[in-house]
Amino acid sequence: MKPAPFEFARPTSLAAALELLATHPDAKVLAGGQSLIPLLSMRLASPGMLVDINAIAELSRITWDSSGVRVGAVARHADVEAHPQARRVQPLLSKALRLVAHPAIRNRGTTVGSIVHADAAAEMPTVLRLLEGHVTAASTRGTRTIPADELFAGPLESTVRKDELVTEAFFPSLGERCGVGCDEIARRHGDYALCGVAAVVCSAPDGRVTSVRAGYFSVCEVPTVVELSEVFASGEFTDRALADAAELAAASLDPVDDIHGSADYRGQLARVLTRRVVRAAYDDSRARQAEVVG
Ligand SMILES: Cc1cc2nc3c(=O)[nH]c(=O)nc-3n(C[C@H](O)[C@H](O)[C@H](O)COP(=O)(O)OP(=O)(O)OC[C@H]3O[C@@H](n4cnc5c(N)ncnc54)[C@H](O)[C@@H]3O)c2cc1C
Structure with a gap:
């Protein structure tokens, strides 16, 4: 299918772009077009004007x-x-x-x-x-x-x-003594994930965990963050605490059920990835501290 007709503008200044958006209530911003153009082509969106912002040098x-x-x-x-x-x-x-x-x-x-x-x-x-x-x-x-x-x-x-x-x-910026991890499970490399997790873990110089947060994509209806520090309250980074973190995450999430995967399946992927990614983020925090000391 082809997009419905629309006007097109390619302003070279931010002020001109903002003026176009103010005067055309049915205008849409065009950036990379990787999500918008497919929507136009499928006629899931039909704005009256596209304001292409790619010629505004300061925005790059x-x-x-x-x-x-x-x-x-x-x-x-x-x-x-x-x-x-x-x-x-x-x-x-x-x-x-x-x-x-x-x-x-x-x-x-x-x-x-x-x-x-x-x-x-x-x-x-x-x-x-x-x-x-x-x-x-x-x-x-x-x-x-x-x-x-x-x-x-x-x-x-x-x-x-x-x-x-x-x-x-x-x-x-990443806090001192913190590390990060990110991983996902997708049917094919490059596809949107069936479930993905990112985490930031911070630890003290003696290796004790000081904070753990994880973010979930392709799980709930909106990007979701779960605070997991409480299960590491003793400071020890153990398999038991990791398993508890995975359970806390699964209990805190409300996974979507769609043609790509059931809510139960996504919940299970979230458990597995929480363990994997929190461990990677902890290891990263230790490695960064070792680099600073070294
Ligand atoms: C085959 C395929 C696979 C993909 N897989 C993934 C994936 O695995 N993970 C992933 O994250 N993404 C994926 N994408 C999407 C890709 O990352 C897009 O680039 C991104 O979602 C949108 O960025 P864009 O610059 O292309 O925005 P556009 O398509 O130009 O715009 C998207 C929307 O945001 C609005 N918009 C854009 N910029 C602004 C702005 N500055 N101010 C106000 N409104 C704005 C537009 O009006 C539009 O509504 C995939 C895309 C394709 C085609």
Whole structure:
């Protein structure tokens, strides 16, 4: 099928893009097009205008400092994944981005577009939420910061307003003595996951666990984070605590049931991946500390 007719604009400044969004209530932003174009082609969306933001140079920036990484609206997944400073400041970015689709899609699709699209099956909305990041949304009315916890309203639904353009996403840096892990189970490499987990684990110099959080994608209707620190309250990282963490996660999640997998199956995948990913994040935290000492 072909898309319904639409007007097309390719502004070269942010101000011009915001003016177009303000004056065309049925306009949609076009970033990498990897989610929007299929929706148009299937006529699941039929905006009156597409505002292509790819010619706005300032939106392609990736910047960083000790507080975190700022990813501009047209920075491609592949650019963020390969960015050496972004990898160093927040290593979960490249770990999760490697799992997003195939290289061809990562070369075109944007990290911010994926977040605004708010697909609970996608990696980056969950990563933003797990890291307690935020996005900056601009309109002719001004700019506002939307914390990740307030961004995902429902399946494929974000709280970004129709006349707003998200200019950047901010991913806080990885804390000292913390490590990350991310893994998923998909039917084929590059497919959306049947279930995916990302985790941040922090530990003291003596190896005792100080905090554990895990984020789940392709499990619930929205990106979901579960605080797992309580099962490691003794500080010991044991198989028993890992098994308890997996059970706590499964009990806290409300998995979807669809043609790709039943809720029970997704719950079981979440258990298995929680054990695997929390262990990897703990090992990563120990390895990073060993590097600093060494
Ligand atoms: C075959 C295939 C497999 C895929 N597999 C995966 C996968 O495994 N994991 C995964 O995470 N993704 C996957 N994707 C999606 C891919 O990551 C997309 O790039 C991403 O979801 C959307 O980014 P985009 O830049 O292409 O956005 P677009 O398609 O251009 O836009 C998506 C939506 O967000 C809005 N939007 C985009 N940017 C902004 C902005 N700055 N401000 C306001 N609104 C905005 C658009 O209006 C639109 O509604 C896959 C895509 C394909 C085609």
